[in-house]
Amino acid sequence: MPAPRITxxxxxxxxxxxxxxxxxxxxxxxxxxxxxxTATRVAEAAKALNYQPNRMARGLRTNRTFTxxxxxxxxxxxxxxxxxxxxxxxxxxxxxxxxxxxxDNDPETERLHVETMLARQVDGLIMATARRSDPLxxxxxxxxxxxxxxxxxxxxxxxxxxxxxxxxxxxxxxRHLVSLGHARIAHVAGPLxxxxxxxxxxxxxxxxxxxxxxxxxxxxxxxxxxxxxEGARAFRALLPTNGRFTAVVTANDLIAIGCxxxxxxxxxxxxxxxxxxxxxxxxxxxxxxxxxxxxxxxxYELGATAANLLLEPAADASTSARTILVExxxxxxxxxxxxxxxxxxxxxxxxx
Amino acid sequence: MPAPRITxxxxxxxxxxxxxxxxxxxxxxxxxxxxxxTATRVAEAAKALNYQPNRMARGLRTNRTFTxxxxxxxxxxxxxxxxxxxxxxxxxxxxxxxxxxxxDNDPETERLHVETMLARQVDGLIMATARRSDPLxxxxxxxxxxxxxxxxxxxxxxxxxxxxxxxxxxxxxxRHLVSLGHARIAHVAGPLxxxxxxxxxxxxxxxxxxxxxxxxxxxxxxxxxxxxxEGARAFRALLPTNGRFTAVVTANDLIAIGCxxxxxxxxxxxxxxxxxxxxxxxxxxxxxxxxxxxxxxxxYELGATAANLLLEPAADASTSARTILVExxxxxxxxxxxxxxxxxxxxxxxxx
DNA sequence: TTGAAAGCGCTAACAC
DNA sequence: GTGTTAGCGCTTTCAA
Numbered sequence: 001m002p003a004p005r006i007t008x009x010x011x012x013x014x015x016x017x018x019x020x021x022x023x024x025x026x027x028x029x030x031x032x033x034x035x036x037x038t039a040t041r042v043a044e045a046a047k048a049l050n051y052q053p054n055r056m057a058r059g060l061r062t063n064r065t066f067t068x069x070x071x072x073x074x075x076x077x078x079x080x081x082x083x084x085x086x087x088x089x090x091x092x093x094x095x096x097x098x099x100x101x102x103x104d105n106d107p108e109t110e111r112l113h114v115e116t117m118l119a120r121q122v123d124g125l126i127m128a129t130a131r132r133s134d135p136l137x138x139x140x141x142x143x144x145x146x147x148x149x150x151x152x153x154x155x156x157x158x159x160x161x162x163x164x165x166x167x168x169x170x171x172x173x174x175r176h177l178v179s180l181g182h183a184r185i186a187h188v189a190g191p192l193x194x195x196x197x198x199x200x201x202x203x204x205x206x207x208x209x210x211x212x213x214x215x216x217x218x219x220x221x222x223x224x225x226x227x228x229x230e231g232a233r234a235f236r237a238l239l240p241t242n243g244r245f246t247a248v249v250t251a252n253d254l255i256a257i258g259c260x261x262x263x264x265x266x267x268x269x270x271x272x273x274x275x276x277x278x279x280x281x282x283x284x285x286x287x288x289x290x291x292x293x294x295x296x297x298x299x300y301e302l303g304a305t306a307a308n309l310l311l312e313p314a315a316d317a318s319t320s321a322r323t324i325l326v327e328x329x330x331x332x333x334x335x336x337x338x339x340x341x342x343x344x345x346x347x348x349x350x351x352x
Numbered sequence: 353m354p355a356p357r358i359t360x361x362x363x364x365x366x367x368x369x370x371x372x373x374x375x376x377x378x379x380x381x382x383x384x385x386x387x388x389x390t391a392t393r394v395a396e397a398a399k400a401l402n403y404q405p406n407r408m409a410r411g412l413r414t415n416r417t418f419t420x421x422x423x424x425x426x427x428x429x430x431x432x433x434x435x436x437x438x439x440x441x442x443x444x445x446x447x448x449x450x451x452x453x454x455x456d457n458d459p460e461t462e463r464l465h466v467e468t469m470l471a472r473q474v475d476g477l478i479m480a481t482a483r484r485s486d487p488l489x490x491x492x493x494x495x496x497x498x499x500x501x502x503x504x505x506x507x508x509x510x511x512x513x514x515x516x517x518x519x520x521x522x523x524x525x526x527r528h529l530v531s532l533g534h535a536r537i538a539h540v541a542g543p544l545x546x547x548x549x550x551x552x553x554x555x556x557x558x559x560x561x562x563x564x565x566x567x568x569x570x571x572x573x574x575x576x577x578x579x580x581x582e583g584a585r586a587f588r589a590l591l592p593t594n595g596r597f598t599a600v601v602t603a604n605d606l607i608a609i610g611c612x613x614x615x616x617x618x619x620x621x622x623x624x625x626x627x628x629x630x631x632x633x634x635x636x637x638x639x640x641x642x643x644x645x646x647x648x649x650x651x652y653e654l655g656a657t658a659a660n661l662l663l664e665p666a667a668d669a670s671t672s673a674r675t676i677l678v679e680x681x682x683x684x685x686x687x688x689x690x691x692x693x694x695x696x697x698x699x700x701x702x703x704x
Numbered sequence: 705t706t707g708a709a710a711g712c713g714c715t716a717a718c719a720c
Numbered sequence: 721g722t723g724t725t726a727g728c729g730c731t732t733t734c735a736a
Contacts, residue, residue, distance in 0.1 A: 007729060018707050023731060030731090035705060052471040056408050056417060057729035060712045065408065067451075067472075075433045075440075078635065085428050088454055097468060099419075100452045102440055116449060119404040120419075257639060283430065287609060289641030359713060370723050375715060382715090387721055409713035412728045 006049045015045040022046075026053070059121060068310065069117035070098045072128040073105045077226075077254075078282040079299060080128065083150060086303025087126055094311050096123070103129050105225075110136055118145060124310045126150055126303075130159075132195050150306035151299075153195045153323055162306040162324045166196060169295040169328035170203035171210070173249050173277040176293070176330055178211045181339035182247040182275060186219035188234050188259060190226050190251035197226075200251040200279065219245050223255050231258025239266065246274065246339055253278035253285060253294055256335075260288070271337035272345040281331055290334030297328050358401045367397040374398075378405070411473060420662065421469035422450045424480040425457045429578075430606075430634040431651060432480065435502060438655025439478055446663050448475070455481050462488055470497060476662045478502055478655075484547050502658035503651075505547045505675055514658040514676045518548060521647040521680035522555035523562070525601050525629040528645070528682055530563045533691035534599040534627060538571035540586050540611060542578050542603035549578075552603040552631065571597050575607050583610025591618065598626065598691055605630035605637060605646055608687075612640070623689035624697040633683055642686030649680050 012022035017038055024030040025042035034042075045051075059065040070087055072080045088098050099122060101113040110129050114136055117125060124146040130137050133155045140147045141159060149161035177185055187204045190197035201220075208215040221237045223230035231254060238245070239262070250256040256278035263270055270276055270290055278285065278294035285292040305324055364374035369390055376382040377394035386394075397403075411417040422439055424432045440450050451474060453465040462481050466488055469477060476498040482489050485507045492499045493511060501513035529537055539556045542549035553572075560567040573589045575582035583606060590597070591614070602608040608630035615622055622628055622642055630637065630646035637644040657676055 005729095008731095009729080019729085020708080020731075021706055024706085027731085033705070038705080052467060054412075054729050055472050056411050057712090058731075059408050060406075060412055060714090060729080061731045063712080074437070075427065076437050078430070078433075081427045081430075081433055084452070085426070085454060088427075088452065092453075097451050097453065097472065099449050100436070100440065101444075101449065102437060115404060119407050120449065121406060121408050257636075260639070284609075284636045284640075287612070287640055288636075357713095360715095361713080371713090372715075372724080373722055376722085379715085385721070390721080406713050409728090410715075412713080412730090413715045415728080 005054070006051045008051070008053065010049055011042060011045045011051050014049060015042045017042060026051075063121070064123055065121045066096050067120065067122045068096050068098055068307070069114070069120075069122040069125045070100050070128075071103060071110065071113055071117070071125065072100070074102050075100070076102075079151070079226075079280055082299035083128060083303035083306075086300035086305075087150075087307045088303075089300075090304040090307035090311070096307075096311070105129065107136070114140060118143060124148070126306050126310060128152060130154055130195070131193055132198060146310055148306045148310045150302055151196060157323065160309055160322050160324075162302055162309060162326065163195065163199075164297045164302065164328055165325040166199040166328075167203045167206065168325075169279065169297070170200050170249065171207040172328065172330040173279070173293075173295055174204065174207035174211060176332065177247045177249065177275060177277065177336065178213070180247075180275065180336060183213055184216075184219070184245040184247070185213065186238050186241075186245040186248045187215070187221070188231060188238070188248060188250045188255050189220060189222045190255065191224055192222065197251060204249055216244070223251070223258075226252045226254055228254045228258040228261065231255030232262045233258070235259040235262050246342070247336070248274060248276045250277060251279055253280045253282045253292065256292055256294070257288075260292075269345075271335050272342050275336040275342075277336060286333060293333045293336040294331050295328045296331045298326060302326050357406070358403045360403070360405065362401055363394060363397045363403050366401060367394045369394060415473075416475055417473045418446075418448050419472065419474045420448050420450055420659070421466070421472075421474040421477045422452050422480075423455060423462065423465055423469070423477065424452070426454050427452070428454075431503070431578075431632060434651035435480060435655035435658075438652040438657075439502075439659045440655075441652075442656040442659035442663070448659075448663070457481065459488070466492060470495060476500070478658050478662060480504060482506055482547070483545055484550060498662055500658045500662045502654055503548060509675065512661055512674050512676075514654055514661060514678065515547065515551075516649045516654065516680055517677040518551040518680075519555045519558065520677075521631060521649070522552050522601065523559040524680065524682040525631070525645075525647055526556065526559035526563060528684065529599045529601065529627060529629065529688065530565070532599075532627065532688060535565055536568070536571070536597040536599070537565065538590050538593075538597040538600045539567070539573070540583060540590070540600060540602045540607050541572060541574045542607065543576055544574065549603060556601055568596070575603070575610075578604040578606055580606045580610040580613065583607030584614045585610070587611040587614045598694070599688070600626060600628045602629060603631055605632045605634045605644065608644055608646070609640075612644075621697075623687050624694050627688040627694075629688060638685060645685045645688040646683050647680045648683045650678060654678050 008019050008022055012019040022042050025034045025039045103110040125140055126148050128150045130149050130152040137154055153161040153163045189201040192198045205215050218241055221234040223234040278292045281294045281296035360371050360374055364371040374394050377386045377391045455462040477492055478500050480502045482501050482504040489506055505513040505515050541553040544550045557567050573586040575586040630644045633646045633648035
């Protein structure tokens, strides 16, 4: 039952040629070196035997495995499935397959997975795990294996990366709130040790100043992770400033949902008492009550772009690496409301 | 910069031994054949050079790649991330890495990915894509590569699989509704050409009869896919039976959300006008309004169990393959309500 | 255009 | 215990 695997030798024998000839006939790049007739004969033999070349043996010879390692923190985080899907869809037409690994943001786990992938001779690596300054990324780059960061960027700008244009995204959120009449805007930032956390935090400060609003330090809280729980924890720290703000810009949808939870617990109504914006537009946000106004990022595109960047021949050269920005858009839903209309709502507290 | 890769030859040379000796010293299984002193000498040389064995070369020799192919319909479907995560977490400690591919339920894409994976000499295959009777699964099994189905089972019971105990899960939902006083219970089934769709549909019929309730054919609709849109479409077909039912059991959370959408559109309130149950317990369901009562499945466990089943030595033998059932539990939330209490709610229609 | 021969990096018989 | 030798399945010089 364990059907003996067909090898090139079998095909060559059936076609009555040498393995080298069979190899040439089967490889599109070298088919020209072989006469029309033998080429078809070999092709037929291969089909008859249902021959599948052993990519490992080929890889050993050619030093290419047509395999790409994809390292992410956690596929269970709704952010990553579309990224991974985008990567795979871009990889597949080029004949590449993805090796996937989760690191849970643990540096040691990351190192382990990277070593495994290098040992497996991946042709490239896509990492969504990088910290802003990450020795592991440097290590990979130094090893000569092409690497592209996705949804993260490195301080070392020789490392190519594909990231959201967070400056623009946060500006979209802030301007939206300002246009609704909000001026006292709080901010729940993400972890500053990853580039997206830092970029969005900085973007918030800048966007506020652009609107001639001086950000209030006491209205800024920091979540240590992009999670519901951390969002809730961080947001709670802002509650003592009772009434000092009418809107919140968060660095991430999960953080925003954490804010929802705390608001429900405190009897605060959204958007009447507080407008709130998320970031990413993960699935089901439109089904929440209220539905969450958020900055949409095409994560699929983020992944696909990263994969294409990796496949580009330029990726291996020491060309000045590129950082590609993906444009976000604003999705206005029910969690934001004009300050004027909010004031008309039946009052329930002394918040404003 | 493209650092030349260190090979076993380099290590052997530095340690002053033959490559074979170096190989033996480095491989835990054969270390015993080598003297203590040389073993450490080789180990030191390996460490000094930062040697990483080329797994491809090793695989060529040993016919094992320590790679497992994972084929799923779509990682973007919230069902699959925890399954994939479970698989990878079970695989990693055994030194295996997962090759991931999405098929979008397209048989041709599936075939292509399977061929690619076989060509890559995967040591096994985990498929979440199987139809109830799937020639591709037979093909893989015949090729001698161990295969395990996850969240799906085959009619050919020689194929091992790990699936939810849907009989029990649906029974949990039906009994819950009955205990709340519901008797006229509708059902939005999933696609019958996949095992989970069929199993849950059958389970519904059985569970109803167990409760001495004859299922009403006109109160059963079929979604062609496990999606929000199909759930909505199927549910709409039940509306003309206006008032004939007070509760709905759905085959899947996304289908249930589709029902939510239609209810909102029709001005029907949940749970006052209609109680509804989902299946799977995907993330964020608890944040919906109303939060969705659903049958929880530990998808992570589903994946991890499948991976372990694949790794078991027995998996390759033609032993009577096992089908492992994973136990579901009921998560009661806000979308179900006792019929009596519902009757007390301010009436808004002639539904009941 | 095709064949012969070598070798990618590693492991497994088989000697010594 | 360690070295010698061979070979996994394939591609790629080099000749013919």
